[in-house]
Every structure is written in C-alpha cells, then in structure tokens.
Amino acid sequence: MPKIKINTAQKVVPMIYAYTTPEIQRHNGWTKIGYTEQGVDKRLNQQTHTADVLYHEEWRGTAIYDDGSGDIFSDRDLHAYLRKNGVEQSPKTEWFHISGPESKSMYYDFKANRGQVKSKEVIPYTLRNEQDEAVNKALDYFKSHEEGQFLWNAKPRFGKTLATYDLCKRLQAVNVLIVTNRPAIANSWYEDYEKFLGKQSGYHFVSSVDGIQGKPYVISRAEYRSYAAHADDDEFCGCIEFISLQDLKGSIYFGGQYQKLEEVANMTWDVLVIDEAHEGVDTYKTDVAFDHIQRKYTLHLSGTPFKALANDKFPENAIYNWTYADEQKAKRAYIAKPGEENPYGKLPQLNMLTYQMSEIVKDELSQGIEINGETEEYAFDLNEFFSTNAAGRFIHEPAVDDFLNAMTKNEKFPFSTPELRNELKHTLWLLNRVDSAKALAKKLREHPVFENYEIVLAAGDGKLTDDEAAAKAYDRVTTAIKQYDKTITLSVGQLTTGVTIPEWTAVLMLSSIKSPSLYMQAAFRAQNPCLFSNGKEHYRKQNAYIFDFDPARTLIIYEEIANDLAEDTAGGKGDSDTRKEHVRELLNFFPVIGEDENGEMIELDAEKVLSIPRKLKSQEVVRRGFMSDFLFQNISNIFRAPQAVIDILQNIEAVKEPQKPLNVDPNAAKDLSLNDEGEVQLDKDYVIGQASTLFGDKIFNTEEVSKKVDDIFDNVTLSETATQKDEDRLLEHLKNTFRQSITDPVIDKAKEQYGKDLSRTSQKQLERKINAETDTVVHKAFGDFKIQQNVLEAERQAKVNAAESYEERKQINQEFEEKKQQAVETLKQAISGSVDTFIKTAGQTVVETVETEKRQEKKRTIEDGIRDHLRGFSRTIPSFLMAYGDENTTLATFDQIIPDEVFQEVTSISLKDFRFLRDGGSYINDETHQEEFFKGHLFDPVVFDDSVKEFLNKKRQLANYFDEKNAEDIFDYIPPQKTNQIFTPKWVVKNMISRLEQENPGCFDDPDKTFVDLYMKSGMYITEIVTHLYQSGHMKQLYPDDAERLNHIFAKQVFGCAPTEIIYRICLSYILGFSDEINIEKHNITLCDTLKYAKEGTLEQKLNELFPELKGDR
Secondary structure, eight states: OOOOOOOOOOOOOOEEEEEEOTTOGGGTTOEEEEEESSOHHHHHHHHHHTTTOOOEEEEEEESBOTTSSOOBOOHHHHHHHHHHTTOOBOTTSSEESSOHHHHHHHHHHHHHHTTOOOOOOOOOOOOOHHHHHHHHHHHHHHHHSTTOEEEEEEOTTSOHHHHHHHHHHHTTOSEEEEEESOGGGHHHHHHHIIIIIOGGGTEEEEEOOGGGTTOTTEEOHHHHHHHHHTSOTTOOOEEEEEEEHHHHHHBGGGTSSBOOOHHHHHSEEEEEEEESTTSSOOSHHHHHHHHTSEEEEEEEEESOOOHHHHTTTSOGGGEEEEOHHHHHHHHHHOOOOTTOOOTTTTSOEEEEEEOOGGGTOHHHHHTOEEETTEEESSOOOHHHHTOBOTTSOBTTHHHHHHHHHHHHHSTTSTTSSHHHHHHOSEEEEEOSOHHHHHHHHHHHHHSTTGGGSEEEEEOOOSSSOHHHHHHHHHHHHHHHHHHOSOEEEEESBTBSSSOOOTTOOEEEEOSOOOOHHHHHHHHGGGOSOOEEEOSSOEEEOOEEEEEESOHHHHHHHHHHHHHHTSTTTGGGOSOHHHHHHHHHHHHHHSOEEEEOTTSOEEEOOHHHHHHHHHHHHHHHHHHTTTOOGGGBOOGGGGGGOOHHHHHHHHHSOOSSOOSSOOOOOTTHHHHTTBOTTSOBOOOHHHHHHHHHHHSOSOOSOHHHHHHHHHHHHHTSOOSTTOOHHHHHHHHHHHHHHHIIIIIHHHHHHHHHHHGGGSOHHHHHHHHHHHHHHHHHHHHHHHHHHHHHHHHHHHHHHHHHHHOOSHHHHHHHHHHHHHHHHHHHHHHHHHHHHHHHHHHHHHHHHHHHHHHHHHHHHHHHHHHHHHHHHHHHHHTTHHHHHHHHOOTTOOTTTGGGSSOHHHHHHHHSSOHHHHHHHHHOEEEEOTTTOOEEEEOOOOBOHHHHHHHHHHHHHHHHHTOOTTOTTOOSOGGGGSOOOSSSOOOOOHHHHHHHHHHHHHHSTTTTTOTTOOEEESSOSSSHHHHHHHHHHHHOHHHHHHOOSHHHHHHHIIIIIEEEEESSHHHHHHHHHHHHOSOSSOOOOOOOEEEOOHHHHHHHTOHHHHHHHHOGGGGGGO
C-alpha cells in the first residue's frame, strides 16, 4: 500500500526589499518598499516585467527584528515607521519620498529598535503653582481614598493635560486610560505627551483615534505589548492609552456590538481620566461602560469653572477649582525673573461691552414683549428678537435691519469703522435657533458691510451626530480663516466648548443665555492665545471681547459669575457688601463697558454693574405700588418666630384677604420639618417608618413578578443572532413589567392613603421618578448581562475556530450555551431579586415626596399669607415717602422720619413692631421662659433702598402737573390704603373740573374767584383748579409773571382741608412740589378733619376760624 504524503507548510523567508525606477521621471527621489515571502527576485520580476520597466534594486533584507526574538514584521510596520519619521508616502501605494541609501539606513534602525521612533528632546517643565496645587490635592486625596474620584474644575488653558501626566508620574501609575466625550481633543493630549514626556519618560502613547494616527509616537496596543514583553526587568514601560467614549461604548466588553478594546476590559488601570466630565456622560450606557473599567483612581476633568456644577457629586475635598479670575490674578501678580517669560502672559484679558437695544430698536421695545400672556414693558429677549416665521424670515425684520445698520454705522458699536473691523477680523456670533442663524447668514451676505466677510454657518442640520457636525463646522471655520481675511461664524451651540480657534477675537451674544457656566464657556472661545502676522509684522492677541445686547441679563450673570466662584458667596450666600467686593475684584480682570444715562460708553464700576439689575427690580416695586415680593426676604424666619411676631403680622391688614388666619405658631418649624435654611427636610427614620406602615402589607406578589420576568425571556430571542430590535423589545418588556408590578401598585396605594393630598402632578412626578429608578436598575442589569453575553460569544467563537474536530466544537458550543443560559438566569435573578428592594425604595420615595409636598404646600400657603400681610404694610410705603421721604430715606432710617401715632394709624402696627420685623431681637420664650433671638430681616435692604430712590425720582419726574406731556401722575404709584386715604383717579378729577367750568363759564378767568376742597385725599382736585387758573389767558394778562400769578392763586383763590396729618403732608408735597424754582410764599392748605365738624353741625364756624377771608364768599 503506497504511503500518503502530507505537506502542511512551506519554508519561506520573509523579506523586505526596495527599488527605484530611473526611467520614470515622476519617480525621481521616490523609493518603492515592499514585502515578500516568495523570493525578492521573483517578486521584483512580477512587478516590473509586465510593465516593461527597468528598475534598480536598492537593498533587500529579512523582515525579522534584530533583537533575537525571532519576531516577524511586515512592510506596513516599516511604512508606519517611515511616516512617523516624516517621510512622505504616495497615497494608497508603497512609494516613499526618500532615497535608496536613506531608506536602507532607516530599515536597519527599524530592525534594531523594533520600530520605536528616536526620541526628540523633550522640554523640561515646572508646573505652575496652581497646577502643582491641583496635583498635590488629588494625590493626597487618592492616597487616603481607595478607588477615589477627584475633579479638576478648571477653566480652559489651565494645562490639565500636563498636570494629569505629572499626577500619573507621581502616583507611579503604569497603566493610564484617558476617555473623552470629544475625540477631537486627542491632539492636545498627544502634543503634550510629545513635548513634555516622550518615550524617555518610559510611557508609551497608545491610541487608535483617527485624528492622531501617523503621529511619530502613537502606537497600537499590539505594538505596546511587544515593547513591554521585550523590556528589561528594571525598565519602566508605562502605557497612556487614549480612547473615545464612543469607541468605549461600542465595544462588546462595554455594552456595544464590536469586538475591540478587550485589553481595556481585562486590565486594572491605575488611573482612569474622564476628560470634559461636564459633557453628557450620565446616560445608562455610559454608566455601564465606566462601571466595567477596573481602576484604582478616577480623575475627572471639566472646563466649566463653577463650584455649583460639582458639589452634588463630589465632596469639597475632592474638587480643585481654577477660575478666570484666579488666572488673571496670577497673571498680574507674577514677577518674572530676568530672561523669564510670564507663563500667563499669552492669555488675553476678557472685556465685555454691553449695549441697550432700546437705542437701536425703539419702536419694537415701546410695544413691549409678551411673556406668559402679559406685556412686560422693560423686558427684552434676544431669542424673541431674532425669532423667525414659518417662511424662515425674521418676525421683527425691520428691527433686525436697524440692528445690523447700527452695528456698522454708530461709532460706539463694534463694526462701525474700518479700524474696528480690522481689529475684529474673525468673530463668533451665538444665536438660539438654527432658523435664526440661517436667516441672519442670509442678511449678512446681503449687507453692504458684512458682505465683505465670509459667513460660516456652524449650525447642525439634524443629519449628523453632534460630534460629526462639530468636526465639520470646525473644518469649515479653520478653512475659511485660512482663505479669507475676515470671517463671521454663526453658531447655535456648536464650537462653544472644547475647540480652539485662536483667531477669534470676539464673541457676540445674540442669544438669551441664562446660565453663567454656558455664558463663560462661550466667552472663553475668544480667549485663546494667538500670534499672527499682517505680512510684515507679528502681533500677539492681548484682549478678547464679548459684545452683549441685553444689559439686564448680562449683568445679572456677571454678578453670579463673580459670586458663584467665591466660597463665601456661592449659592446666594453673603451680604451685599461682600458680594459687591467680589464684583469689584472681577472687574479688575474682566472690565465691563456699558452705556450711561446719556448713551455714552463708560467703564462700569461695581456699583453700576449691580445697579442695572437692581434698577429693574426697583422699577417693578414702584410700578406695583411697593406691593411686590421683591421687597421681602427670609420669610422662613417666621416659622421660628415668637407669637409676638405672628400677632404683629395679623394686625396688618392683608392686601389680598387670606382665606383663613395665619396658621403659624412658634412650633411651625418643627411641624413642617424645616431645616436651618428653612427648607422642608424629612427625618430619614420618619420616612422609613411611614413607608413601612403604608406598604407593610403585601401589595405586591414577588412570585408573580418573577414569573412575568421568566415569560419575557421565554418569548424573546437572546441568541448570538439577536438583533438590536430584539434587545430593545426585551428591555421595554422588562421595564413595563416593573412599572405594572411595582409602580402602579405603589401609586394606587399612595392614592388610597393620601387622597387629595396626592395631586395629579405629583402622581405623574412620582411615576416618572419611580420608573426612572427601576429603569436604571433594569438597564444596568441588562447592560451587565449583554456584556457578559458578548464576551462569552467572543470566547466561544475563538475556541470554535481553534477546535480541530466536530466533536470538540460541539462540546465547546454546549459548554458556552450552558454559560449563556446561566447568564440569563443571573439576569432574571438580578431583576427579580431587586423587587423587594424596590418595593421598600418606592414606598420611601412616595412617603418622602408626598409628605414633603404636603409640608411645602402648607409652608407656601403660610408664606403667601405672610406676604399678603407684609404687602399690606408695604403698600403704605409710597404714602410715607410722599409725606416724609427725602434723599436720605432708607430702610435703616425709615422708622426715624414718621411719627409713631401716624405710623400706627396707617399701618396698624407701631414703630417698635416694625423694628422687630426689620431687625429681629431678643424675646422671652413663653414656654421655656428663656431668652431667645428672632432673626428678623424680613425686608431686603438693597431692594428697599433702591425702590425708595426710584420712587422719589419718579415723584420729581412727575412733579410738574402743569406739563401736559405727563400722561401719568405720582398717584398712579400710590395704592389706596385701608384708611380713608383713597385717591380719586385723575380722569375723574378732570371730568369734574370740566363740568364745573361748563356750569360756571369763565370761573377760571376771575382772579377773585375762590375754590375750596373741604376733604382732600391727594390734592389733585386743587392742582387741577390751580392748573386751569394758571393757564387762563386772562389771568396771564393780569399776572404775566408766572411766580406772581401762582402766588396770587395760592394766597387768594384755592383752599383745602386734609383730614389727617399724612394726607395733609401728601397734599402739601404734591400741590406745592411742582417746581424747585418758584417759591410759594403763602398757601391755604390746612390740617382739619371737616367731617367731624360737619357731623357736629359746626363746620361753618370752623371754616370761618380757618379761612376768615372766605366769609364773604359763602
């Protein structure tokens, strides 16, 4: 029987070869470098024979490394090495722009060093003080917190990448993983690695992110494994791996569909760095992905410098903050040594210019803007201003045209002169809507000035992902800046975070951004350092600008920026002086230029920055006759107040009559579960106890839930062929099962228990909250399951491929099928086993939500009642100001200008009572007989004082009742009082005087005619008579001099009686306050309650006593 022959392998010699083609001119200076296992001569003949090309072999050699490992490499490895060393490769070919001898030298270097690029000289670095402080704080925290998470909350240009690398070195971290939500920033991580670490640091930069492929020191995970395997025992071989969040979530090991990043899942990382932690990394899939990264420490990086951003997630000692003000202070304080540069010197200073749109679009503003069904006279909304109709045209098109024209013609605006336009060659304009940006782009391209700019529309169209759209927008902007001398980029949010366009010198805020953090993120886009040339000379950017057109919004944000960055005023803390000081400090580094009363652009000081938003509040207070809640603060102090305070409030007649008496007593704080800040905060034990009582009975059937879960898995495919649709269906079934089995019974029981106390809105909120909690657990359990299934399938496939027999493959499949089924059972148990926990949690959620809401509603009701009573007091303030107020009147002096009996008559409380409400004070507790302290401070002193000034200004503006242009009078701002101080409307008075003249023709032409108001309320009847007499033609002939004529009228013709002192003073102030220039020497306005004498039948006698000159006139 003949022997069979089996030959499974053939000897080959892996070879690298190189040749040139001298006959082909376009190949001059180029060398072809390839790989073969069939013999170099044979391969060269194949490539050149058919094309009849003469070639010159430059060199040949084995494709085996020279380090004795016997490892083979391919031409692709050598090609990558050449590219990393800056050798140009012809696209999609094996031709390189290098001579034969040079390529041969590089080939031998490659074989000797396994393709590691020769290290460039790295730059020695010294961390700046703040970077060193950040590193030390994180280092200390990690050393004392196993698996600790730390946040660097630092503005752009802080140098987070270098500081991160230094932290990793100090931690002696071997394996460092950097994950970012924005792969576009890979370049900055690589550049700092190349500049400051390099290979000589022992760290290798591993990444497959597209943007940095081909960089000299970027290697693959396989290359790193090779280096690590051949490193000497005492040689440090660290790994810095950079991946995108999208890649992470796409891996089967982290919940995705693709076989990649296995090493990320299998390794325990020393440090996980999550870059730009503030950007949307809180989804279910992201949470699951990060949960499956095994690591010792986590460093979060954020470019939004606001403490409030992080306080909920990180303890205070796990945060390092570095703000714009910190940076600019360091810039000014830095004292450079001889020959040394200020490290902050290249960072431009921000400057804000804010404009009143009222000067640009007067007609639009005069109509006001409708907000929530009411027209707000002072309101201005940029989003509304730039809104478009269905046709894509601006609704306020003429006003937008006026705006653009003003920008280019009025010299205080940024594009009004050639010189200014040359300073602002490249700018970013932010709007609220894509349609608005498109409409504005069209307008700009047609505008006689802006047509000279390249308009870049950086607004998504919904067809691309946010990252894709941002990348395309970035490319369009950078390309436009290279090609055009001037550009304007219109954005609705893209390019406002994480990108660097150094050429941008200004940001125009054409959107009503309310968030300080978002506002500053956008502002920082113009603050990047830039060195540029005009072709002859070089310039460095020193200043960056923000142009804003909504001063009220802007300066409110500015004040929040200044104070939210400071520990003693963050979250609304701190007194007015401290907050003003923080504004003053920020203005040193971030000046604000705004318009004064005359429209001139001036640099605003802290007082002016704060005064504009305050002025809006004070205008609102005055407009509402001081019946505004802006006046009140610390209302929750009432809940710990003594009965005396409650009695004081009860004595004040409420403006809006309460349905029932104030239901508050000294125990209210305890009854409402209020904490020290006056907020409802239920005791945890109370919540647990109530939940146990409420949901103690079995309202759920755990076995039934488990059976439903089993049924779902039985009816949904979960094999390796399962589609995304199958998985989504399973997830939806699981979530619905939980909702039906847990949420619905919980809500039903809650409705049964709480009845009307559980509002429909609260019910919906509870459903959403409980469903969100159950969904989180379902998603996490399913995410873990999916990862386990994917990994098992990858392992099965690998083993099946390696199996040599059908039986072996069958055995493998059977084993893995059992493992997968066990994973399904684990998922079932995880979900079913969470039911009891959820019942308890859901019950506590219901109790906490409903009981908190009950208390909050009761608290709100009481607070509303308190405000009603306080408004009953505050409505008296304009009357007091009219009667007693002057430029020195403030909240602190208010009690010093009014007689106690007058105060009590008008307000129903004494001045002593008012001081107790205003200042607080000590009192004796009726139950404990101990001295305690009531905090008081129920009135906001800043708003109160501003409103007083605003009212007195309004009084001066309207004082001249002879001026027919005054369509209103000061009594439009003084509400009726609970006393007899009820003012007759002006139109009624005018009508009465008109009828008087009709019935008595010529009465206002007679210098001897007398007029009397026996029961004055405001003096308006007298002022209308004085006006008619003053403006009479005949009277002017008799008394040509205005002062003489008025003195005659007041001395001889008009008489009035005011029933109370306050009304008397109001009437005097109003009647005689028309001018500062004319002095009335004698008048006949007197204090007398004529009603009293009329009732007694002695009125005529009293009038004879008061006005003897009137005897002959009656």
